[in-house]
Amino acid sequence: QSVLTxxxxxxxxxxxxxxxxxxxxxxxxxxxxxxxYQQLPGTAPKLLIYNNDQRPSGVPDRISGSKxxxxxxxxxxxxxxxxxxxxxxxxxxxxxxAVVFGGGTKLTVL
Amino acid sequence: EVQLVxxxxxxxxxxxxxxxxxxxxGFTFSDFWMTWVRxxxxxxxxxxxxxxxxxxxxxxxxxxxxxxTISRDNAKNSLYLQMNSLSAEDTALYYCARSLLAxxxxxxxxxxxxxxx
Numbered sequence: 001q002s003v004l005t006x007x008x009x010x011x012x013x014x015x016x017x018x019x020x021x022x023x024x025x026x027x028x029x030x031x032x033x034x035x036x037y038q039q040l041p042g043t044a045p046k047l048l049i050y051n052n053d054q055r056p057s058g059v060p061d062r063i064s065g066s067k068x069x070x071x072x073x074x075x076x077x078x079x080x081x082x083x084x085x086x087x088x089x090x091x092x093x094x095x096x097x098a099v100v101f102g103g104g105t106k107l108t109v110l
Numbered sequence: 111e112v113q114l115v116x117x118x119x120x121x122x123x124x125x126x127x128x129x130x131x132x133x134x135x136g137f138t139f140s141d142f143w144m145t146w147v148r149x150x151x152x153x154x155x156x157x158x159x160x161x162x163x164x165x166x167x168x169x170x171x172x173x174x175x176x177x178x179t180i181s182r183d184n185a186k187n188s189l190y191l192q193m194n195s196l197s198a199e200d201t202a203l204y205y206c207a208r209s210l211l212a213x214x215x216x217x218x219x220x221x222x223x224x225x226x227x
Contacts, residue, residue, distance in 0.1 A: 002154070035211055037155075044205060044217040045155065056213050088155055092211060098171055099145070099157035099210060 003028060004089050004102035011108040017077040020105045022089035024070050028100055032092045034072040036065055039086045039104075048087075049074060076107075084109045112136040112216050114206045119221030126196050130221055132189040132206030140164070140184040145210045146191045148202035149220070156202075159191065160210070196225045 005023040012018040022034065034052050037045035047056055049065035052072065062078045076083055089102040118130040130146070146158040159170045159180035168180050179192040189206055203220040 033211070035215070039155075044219055046217075047213070047215040050211070050213045050215070054213065056215075086154075090155075090157075090211065096172070097169060099160060099169075101155045101157060104154040 002103040003093060003096070003100035004091065006087075006089060006102035006105045008103065009106045009108065011110055012076075012079045013110045014079055014081065016079045017075060018079055018107065020074045020076075020087050020107070022072045022074070022102050024072070024091070024100075026070055027095035028070075028091050028093040029067065029072055030070040031094060034065065034067055034089055034091045036072075036074045037088045037090065039088065041085070045088065079109055081109050083107060112208075114208065114216060114218035116204060116206050116218045116221035119204060119223045121224045121226060122196055123227050124197055124225055126225070127192070127194045128196065128223060130191040130193065130204055130206075130223070132218060134187045134189065134206075134208070137208070139182075139187040142208050142214065143210070144180075144182060144189045145207045146180060146189075147205045147207055147210070147217075148200075148223075149205065150202045153202075157210075158204070161189070193223070196223075198225050201225045 036049035038048045039045040052067040053065045064075045086104045088104045093100045113135045115133045145160040148156050161168050161180045177195050181190045201224050205220045206218045208216045
């Protein structure tokens with residue numbers, strides 16, 4: 001059972017906007033930043049969002065992150081087939097003194 | 111070009127040990143926090159351990175404390191993970207990652223560890 005909670009699956013049609021939530025607590029998301037990773041099949045995870053809502057260079061602006069209280073979310077607009085992947089939220093937990101991952105959300109583009 | 115190349119994985123019997131290595135190039139290794147993350151199909155991504163740039167601080171997931179040891183050799187641009195008393199539950203793809211929680215994040219392609227008799 002993961003410290004950060006994500007739905008196991010999400011889906012959308014091409015062009016749609018999809019949101020993936022990540023729920024935590026006051027010891028992790030509530031006081032620390034959240035990062036989001038995308039993992040395409042057979043590849044290593046790639047950083048999509050850091051510091052809650054910042055995009056590394058090369059990540060398109062149709063991908064965005066936000067945080068409110070003890071929850072965070074990743075939004076992908078203008079959904080494309082290439083967005084079909086697993087998405088993970090991750091952060092630091094001050095009580096556990098540990099990095100904590102969400103369980104991952106498999107995004108399917110219908 | 112930044113590169114992280116893991117090695118040392120393979121088949122090991124239950125109760126055995128393995129030492130994973132991660133060779134870094136293309137950046138100043140001694141400037142960065144480094145992390146081991148593992149992945150199994152059933153458990154997604156699992157953080158294993160993180161080490162400070164100078165090696166003075168190390169953090170481990172509670173469930174692996176005492177069995178796994180993270181270390182680094184900045185002179186050799188290398189990160190290590192010593193794994194002891196291995197069980198089937200340790201079977202996973204092990205990734206080496208730079209700056210897991212920062213914009214400078216970069217991951218290797220992983221090395222597979224299989225624990226089986």
